[in-house]
Structure formats: C-alpha cells, structure tokens
Amino acid sequence: MDLPLLELTKLLPRWVDIENLLQDELEARFILKKATSHMEKLQTGISGGDSDEEEEIRYLICALVDRNWERIHTGHFSSVSLNIRKIYAIGCYFKIFFLLLEDTSPAQKEVCSGILDEAQLLGCMEDWSELKVALMDYLDKGKEENPKLLPVLEPLLRVSCTCDIPQLDAPNLKEFQTKCFQAEQPTLLLNTIEHWPARKKWLDLNYLLKVAGNRTVPIEIGSNYASDEWSQQLVKIRDFLERQFSTKKANQEIEYLAQHELFSQIPALKSDISIPDYCSISKDDPPGSVDIKAWLGPAGTISAMHYDPKHNLLCQVFGSKRIILAAPKDTENLYPHESEFLGNTSQIDAAKLDMVAYPLLENVKFYELLLQPGDCLYMPPKWWHYVRSAAPSFSVSFWWE
Template sequence: MEASLLKLFPRFVDLKDLLQNEVEARYILKKATDFLERIKSKGTAGEDEEIRYLVCALVDRNWERIHTGHFSNVPLTIRKIYAIACFFKIFFLLMESSNPRQKEQCSGILDEAQLLGCTDDWSDLKAALMEYLDKGQEEPTQPLPILPAVMRVSSPCDIPQLDAPGLNEFKTKCFQPQQPTLLLNTIKHWPAVDKWRDLNYLLNVAGNRTVPIEIGSNYASDEWSQQLVKIRDFLRRQFVVDQCGDGRREIEYLAQHELFAQIPALKADICVPDYCTVSGAEETAAAVDIKAWLGPAGTISPMHYDPKHNLLCQVFGSKKIILAAPKDADNLYPHESEFLGNTSQINAAELDYKTYPLLERVRFYKLLLQPGDCLYMPPKWWHYVRAETPSFSVSFWW
C-alpha cells in the first residue's frame, strides 16, 4: 500500500476518546495502530495473523451490534468503531495482496463502512482509499447510452409557479404560507444537468460503488425488496436495451440514498439551493439532508409525506406528481403499521372511490416536474411521484 495512504489511517491517540468505554475495540485497535506505526517507521512489522484475525472479529461484532434493533437507535460510537475496523480490515487485506480481485473485495468493505458505519471523521482516508481501490478495476465492455434531453412541454399545473424566484420571494410566497410551488429554471446552471445524462460519466465516477437498490416499482407493495449492488450493474440492467431478451425486467430504483456523501465527486456537480437556508421565526438554520433518486421510467413513490421541508430538484427526465394537503391525512387511508404510517394505501394515479370512499373529500393537485425545475413541498404535504422517463432527481430536506 502507498505510504501516502498509510499516513491517513488514524493513530491510537486519535481514537482514545472514542474508545473510552469500549474495552474490546480499544484492545484490538491499539494492537492494529501499533502494527501500522511499526510499518510506517521501519517498513516491516513482523507477523500480523493474530491482529488481522482480531480486526475481522471486531468488524463482525460491530456489524451484529448495528443490526440489533432499529438502525436509528444504533449509537454513533458503534458505527464509528465499525468504520475504523473496516479501514484496518482493508489495510490487512491489501498487505496480503493488491490484485484486482482483492481490491474488489476491499471496495465492497469500504462501501459497507460508508453505508452502515460513520466515516465523517476520516473523509480524507475514505476518498484516498476509494481512488486507490478503483484503479485498475473492471473496464466497461459496452458503453452506456447518453440519454436524450427531455424537451420541455406545456403541462397543466394545479399549484403556483414561479420562475427562479429570489430568496425573499420564495420566503414570502412559498415558505411562510406553506404553499407548494413549482420553481421553474432554478437548477439549470448545475453541471449535473448536462453531465449526468451521459451514463458513462456516472459509470466512470461511481460505477464501482455499492449502493442499496429497491427492487420493484413501489416500496409499499408486497413484491418490494432491497439489494446492495454495484452502480455499474444497476446502470447496465436498467438503462441498456437488451437486444436478446424479451424486454421484461424488474424495475430497480436507487431511491432516497445519501449518494453524495458516499461519492463526493458527484456532489461537485450540484449545489445546495439557497432556498434551503430559509427558516421560520422560531427555527434556526438546520442541516440539509441530500438524497439521490435514479431510475428508469415507471419508478413510483406511493402517496406519502415527509416531516421536513422538501425541495425536489429534477436533473434529467420528468416526473408526474400528485399532491394532497396535510388536512386530508385522515381521508388518505394511511397504513396502520408504524413503518408505513406516513404512506397511504391508495393508488393516487387510479383512485378507487368504492374501496376508499373518503377520497371524495380530498382535493388533489397535479403537475409535471421537468428538467431544471424544482418542486417545493412544505412538511407533511402528501405526494405521489412517478417517473415518466428515465430520471435523476435530487431532494433537499431541511
């Protein structure tokens, strides 16, 4: 492994506070960091089999702790220890070999460290490992398509529209009155608007990353599932026409994923809109959660609501959206389970008044979200979203 990369690994002194109440992790990571320091100073460190075994055991132990109970209740300390242990597991694997197959395995471990652990304190190490592991990896054998630009069309819109409003206009006309609004031409300056339609660009920047993919068009359906897959495989399955197959394939959706924390190079192609800095009289400026939504035509987010302000930005493709106000929550038949409590049982695109008679009382608002535009949705506004074409959206929650 390159010396410049070794320098980015944490020293034990950097971990002491984190490991104060973690006796097992403290013991193992002390041995691992001492081993690494000997390599950095002498170029060799002797036998590593026992330490490598202990590090792998630490990864497995904290993987189990993360998967015990609900993920939101996992202490940050456990997630950080898991990430650090993964870094050192990668280190020992690369000490053993740096051939393409070994680097592929290490790449998967790094992705799990980001997806399950917390790597915020070691972003430089994460980025350097990502670059090192991606070198010499699988080259694409078949180029991906460049998606055609979706031409703007005139479409009915049941909510107000503003053309790239200024910050004060957004605050007084949208944010303060809690008014859903279609904000036209607001992200046309993003490099992503042109760059991301070339799926080969996404492949080169992100193809080796592992991400959670939803299988099935609708997360509320019984057939829905999730898998961890390489972005390169997802792109090929969903965006390359199968010349030999029958054209039928399961719809897969990279949905509600913190892709830009995982792949900083993609974050450079967008910017957080200034609208996300607006806060109410009793609110302070909050952190902005950025989520990615990438998939083929036909992906669906069923009628649901989010607890935060939501700015849904359309990079390429178009989406049909149906809204309903928070006051109609009781008429929208939310699921009774806690997991789906913010999701309606109805199909907003094909209303069934016989099965759900209270829908007669609901006013629905329809619009088409097109490239370069954003939709502002206040907290708890219900929304149904269907991709009319291959689509990439970015949502900002605050």
C-alpha cells in the same frame, strides 16, 4: 508494501484521534490500540508486513468488524448509537489495510471495495472523509473499464401542461421565504438549477459509470415500495445502470436507486450539484443540516402516496416525473397504513382512485403537476405526494428543518 499504500496509511486514524471515542468500549479499545500501533511501526519501517503480530491483529480486527456489524443489525437501525457506527467504520478501514498488506491483486481490491461501501452504508465515516476518498481512488485505479457503452440520453423538450400549484421563475430568497416557506405553499420553481454541471454531465450515463460504477448501493426491486413484491438488494452501480438503461429484456424488473445518500458516498458526484440557497431558510437559528438524497431509475418507478416530516426541495436533473399532491389537512381521508414503518404512507393508488374501497377520498383536494428537467418542486413538511417517473430520471432531493 507499495509506496501509494504506505502513503495511505498516514491517513488512517491515530490512537490520539480515537481514544476518547473508545472510553466505554474495552474490546474495541484493546484491538484498535494494537492496530494503530502496528500501522505506526509500518510507517517507520520498524515492523514487517507479514509478522505473527500482524496476523493476530488482522484476526482481531475482523472479529471487531463482525461484532459491530451484529450490533448494528440488532433492533432498528435508527436506535444504533453513533459510536457503534463509528467503531464499525474505523474497524472496516483497518480491515481493508490489513487485507491489502496481504495482497493488492485486482480481486483483493474488489473485496476491499465492497468492505468500504458497506462501511459507508452502515457506519459513520464523516470524520475520515479524506481517507475515504483517497482509498476509493486507490482501489479503483487501474480497474478494467466496462467495455459496454451506455446510452447518452437526449435532453427532454419542455412540454406545455397544466400545473395545479403556483409557479415561480427563479424566485429570490425573500420571495421564496414569503410565498413558499412561510405560506407553507407547494410551489414549482423554474430555472433554479440550470447552473449545475449535472444538468448536462449526467445525461451521459458513461460518465456516471466511470465515476460511480464500482460503488455498491441499495437498490429497490419493484416499482412501488409499499407493495408486497417490493424488495431491496445491494448491487454495483455499473450492474444497475446496465440492466436499467441499456437494451433491456421485456421481462426486466424495474429497479430504483431511491432515497440514497449517494453524494456522501461519492464526493465526485456532489461537486456536480450545489445546495440551493432556499435550504438556508429555516425557523431554527442557526439552520440545521441539509439531507441530500439521490433518486435514479428508469421510466415507471413509483413512490407511493406519502409525506416527509421536513421541508423538501425535489430537483429534477434529467427526465420527468408526474406528481400528485394532497394537503396535510386531508391526512385522515388518505387512509395511512396502520403499521409504524408505513405510517406516513397511504394505502391508496393516487393514480387510480378507488372511491368504493376508499370513500373518504371524495373529500380530498388533489393537485397534479409534471416535474420537468431543471424544475424544482418545493413541498412543505407533511404534504402528501405520489411520484411516478414518466421517463428515465435522476432527481436530487434536499430535506431540511
């Protein structure tokens, strides 16, 4: 075992760290007890890396990962217990290490990177963030750089346009609390994220390629998630960036990295932003957690008219988006889908209103605005919004209660 890998094993969960988690999981308890014990022996030089015991444990760990993958994919993801997701993530960690004990070639590291990404997408890795970052660095180190250069986007010049909602220039917390949060008033907030390093750094798509290119993420295929042609795929960010931001073919489908917890997956990018202080204002005491989502795509991506159950601060890092809003009181006039999955999504095309097919739209008051680079849009819970990117765009949304 090479020295860097040996050092990494010291960050793996120890039996004492996970024993309580496994009280009612006899299979996982048996397998992970053997795995943690074996890794401790490796650290002390008691056991070799190619023993019969190692082969047996590797097989058991792979079976544990497969078993919990099936449990995660049985029923709706929201109903999967946190324990199952944690066991899956821990199993993936050990699976990666046993694969690396077998082989540390670039091809094997690529396989392990895929396992790590899937563990982040499906599992729960919050308790092992130090190991996640260190392992990511180890797997990416020495990887051949993509020779194809991506463009450095030009900052968009601010344009003068109408805005149907109030605008505030970098309001202080008290002003935001009274005029926006308590008043439940959608508001365009100006000059509130200019201090983010992301505002300049992310315009260089080669920076995103270097920091995040090897990560696997879920990408939406098609411009509108509510359409029949919409689908999802897991792809490397480097492939997504090359297809959508380099010279594209005329028939290239629109792809969208949408509503993804990218900053949990790639901590280096999280250091380029900061949670706005406005998200600390809550009816709860103490305030709950803040969900951070990434939205990256070319011009033409669309989020159909929908609402979110939490307070929403949508921050525009680069590019611009045309947004149409409607109040919660107009919900019955906006023709929500009847299915449970799309119950918070309207059947209408907010950009091309069809008053014949949807006559109740006559009763709806719509509000339009252009979200430009450096702007933040505050939307109270259950405010309907339609979003269409007018240029290549990276947005970050913060949801809280």
